[in-house]
Amino acid sequence: MNIAAEPLRTVDLAPTDALLREDVNMLGALVGEILAEQRGPEFLVEVESLRRAAIRRREAQAPVAELAAALAGIELDQASDLVRAFATYFQAVNLAERVHRIRRRRDYERQGAGAQPGGLRDVIGALVEQGVGADELAALLPRLRIEPVFTAHPTEAVRRVLLKKEREIVRGLVADIDRSRTPAERRADRERIRQTLSTSWQTAEAPPAKPSVADEFSHVGYYLSDVLYRVLPVFYEVFEEALREHCVDAPALPDVLGFGSWVGGDMDGNPNVGADTIAATLAGQRKLVLAAYQRDLVALGEVLSQSLTRVGVSEALLARIDAYRKLLPEAAEKLRPRHADMPYRNLLSLMWGRLTATTDEMPGGYADAAEFCADLTLIEDSLRAHRGARAGGFAVQRLRRRAACFGFHLASLDLRQDSASHDAALAAVFDDARWSQRSVDERAARLHRLLDGSEPAAVPDHAAARATLDVFRTVATARQRYGARAFGPYIISMSRSAADALAVLALARIAGCMDADNRVPLDVAPLFETVDDLDAAADTLHALFADPIYRAHLAARGDRQVVMLGYSDSAKDGGIVASRWALQQTQVALTALAQESGVRIAFFHGRGGSISRGGGKTERAVIAAPRGSVDGFLRVTEQGEVIHRKYGIRALALRNLEQTTGAVLRATLRPRPPEPREVPWRGIATELARDARAHYRALVHEDPDFPAYFRAATPIDVIERLRIGSRPSKRAGSGDVGSLRAIPWVFAWSQNRSGLTAWYGVGTALELALQRHGREALAEMARDWPFFDTLIDDVEMVLAKSDPGIFERYSLLASRLLASQPSPVDLHARFHPGIAAEFERTRTAVLAIKGSDELLAGDLRLRQSIRLRNPYVDPISLLQVELLARWRAADRPDGALQQALIATVNGIAAGIQNTG
DSSP states (O other), X not given: OOTTHHHHHTSOOOGGGHHHHHHHHHHXXXXXXXXXXXXXXHHHHHHHHHHHHHHHHHHSOOOHHHHHHHHTTOOHHHHHHHHHHHHXXXXXXXXXXXXXXXXXXXXXXXXXXXXXXXXHHHHHHHHHHTTOOHHHHHHHGGGXXXXXXXXXXXXXXXXXXXXXXXXXHHHHHHHTTTSOSOHHHHHHHHHHHHHHHHHHHTSOSSOSSOOOHHHHHHHXXXXXXXXXXXXXXXXXXXXXXXXXXXXXXXXXXXOOBOOEEOTTTBOTTOTTOSHHHHHHHHHHHHHHHHHHHHHHHHHHHHHOOOOTTTOOOOHHHHHHHHHHHHHOHHHHHTSOGGGTTOHHHHHXXXXXXXXXXXXXXXXXXXXXXXXXXXXXXXXXHHHHHTTOIIIIIHHHHHHHHHHHHHTTTSSEEEEEEEHHHHHHHHHHHTTOTTGGGSOHHHHHHHHXXXXXXXXXXXXXXXXXXXXXXXXXXXXHHHHHHHOGGGEEEEEEETOOSHHHHHHHHHHHHHHTOOOTTSOOOSOEEEEEOSHHHHHTHHHHHHHHHHOHHHHHHHHHTTSEEEEEEESHHHHHHHOHHHHHHHHHHHHHHHHHHHHHHTOEEEXXXXXXXXXXXXXXXXXHHHHHSOTTSOTTEEEEEEOTHHHHHHHSSHHHHHHXXXXXXXXXXXXXXXXXXXOTTHHHHHHHHHHHHHHHHHHHHHHHTTOTTHHHHHHHHSOHHHHTTOOXXXXXXXXXXXXXXXXXXXHHHHHHHHHTTOOGGGTTTHHHHHHHHHHHHOHHHHHHHHHHOHHHHHHHHHHHHHHHHOOHHHHHHHHHHHHHHHTTSSSOXXXXXXXXXXXXXXXXXXXXXHHHHHTOSSTTTTOHHHHHHHHHHHHHHHHHHHHHHHHHHHHHHTTOOSSHHHHHHHHHHHHHHHHHOOOO
């Protein structure tokens, strides 16, 4: 029985998608066979019955109560397995769609249809047509920098062993991606996929213990050391080929890619992160990357088998071998006599020995990655001089590219801490309990005296100061051991004044974290998170740039200021329109300030996976950024399910890096020309932000009953118990919405299928704007202004993924629970009508602006994807409602019921994607 057949017939696929249809049908059939094998034929019949009921509900507009009734009173073990069954299908469909993206790329290349849109060949070709020459490209390349930064923020509740199993399924699908396998080979592929799906079914989705920081490092380290390590040289080869194809005098390509990580360095609200995890993470990253180099050296040894009797080598290379024999006598003794005439192989073996000594911190190790790169360059030069460029030079070049990017640190470790923690440490240093209440001018003046040496600073033996100062001491030690590139910026959460940045410089100086020139060797990056903080960012930076001590620090950092923009908390604070507009305005203001002050501002975008946390397509976001704000640089966080979706498969990781780099090239070299219509458009956007924020905050932050409704109408109480991250789900606070972190906030509203965080307030604001300015004005904005076009498209996508009917079932939980309270208030009746009305207002306004009768009318592929999953997500959602009611009635016990609920959380997240 093929459980995937019916939903695939509900929407016609394009002819080019026929192979996707085959893959989904094959995987669906396997899932059905596995369910029958593992739980019996009767179970499969029940799954099929529920799926058909879900389809009837969608296609024939059957009432949701009919599907809910089929799930009422279901046995607990049956419920858990039903969720697993539907989630297993999501896994299969998700993978089939990702592999199909690889297929489409291959089709472009094989059929000569031209460069794939968004790729580097396409972008550079278009830029050349627009008049960009080799000189202009050469001027940009030295400052071109793309830095994805991987965070530990948990929005994907899937353990690593299951991610590895997904990779095995991908291999099986890719093996027959163009149907070139023989029938016997295809049967073998199918059996391997069946085995992987079967073992996945028999593996628990969540580990029995909450992950540690070390576990999070292992997870992110997989993508860095396995996927991106392999993809990186291919990216450069594609880039260089595109330059050569379109430029007669193609400029040399410098290192433009780098990677960062927050794992082990993000201390904000996580008591498990500090000096110890910083040291352990850096050591772990070094161990990973050195092991990768050693594997590559072994492989190179098999390639570079040239004999002195057949070809010459450079005298410098022979001298290096002699020097290493003396430096590493034990490694020299292991050289095989039968390889005595193979100089390259001998040098590679000795280099392997040097890396071992580096790992073990023994004499003879490399001082830094530059020495290792010098050895690789020596081999390249010798090969090139002796007819060996095509006899191994290519493989050596690939390793040198990796070493240049990943160094001996793998990824730059960012450090992040809340400004309040710095104030607490300084209060102990100054023995001033009122330190944080003092004015900005008072704090800045005293910090100046400390920084210029006119006021000595004691180092107190006080816990509040010790932990913070230990971090800076660890930085000082680690920089000597791992090099300057081991650290990214020091990010200050909740930055509100120039004193917050000066506090970091002061604490670093107290701890002795200084370079040879007596300067703090870190980029200090304020993070502006709330709408008000974003609005005040220009004033804060202006004060910093006018501060002589901080300006001297900037001069030592190359007059470059990193500024982090918070998408998540600003949206939680004021709603998506106010957040997006504040972010846009802040970039405009800071870009102008940079030009006035002679400081280059490097924007670091703190994006999440969901639309309301800044998620969406990076390429579109870059193009929609204000003119001049990109300037060859993009630093952006990658987290949760986004990491897996973008970087879980090597071919897709390459495609993502190409699209991102291409967008930065376009936005920098040929940004949108000045648009006179933007003046009135900006006025309308300001109105939209004001009206949307007021409506959003009236519900979320100002209604005293809303927190109780939120906790009743979403599975936040389950999410808070998920073991998917080392960091607590809340900041210190009263337990209201404000103290909840943005990730669980968004995650909860995506679980109940409302998507409220991405559209509430938008409908009211758009309705008012339509009344004031007319449909044509807003339609023109959506057509010709990338900022507004992206916003409307993002809201439309969330509306299409939302389900008001199912959300109502969650909302009814609020009336069910409150009835037993001393003074019962029917929170469902109090809040649901207004929320439902706002959803409809938003939907109506978006369709009016787009001139469409149906959501996603212009994106048939996404419509198909959503429609394909709905018959499987809907039963899981209704099961979650049923199980939530039971769990809460039983006072939320640990055990089987809670585990079944966690399974529903995983299943819904896999089905709707873009969750947190």
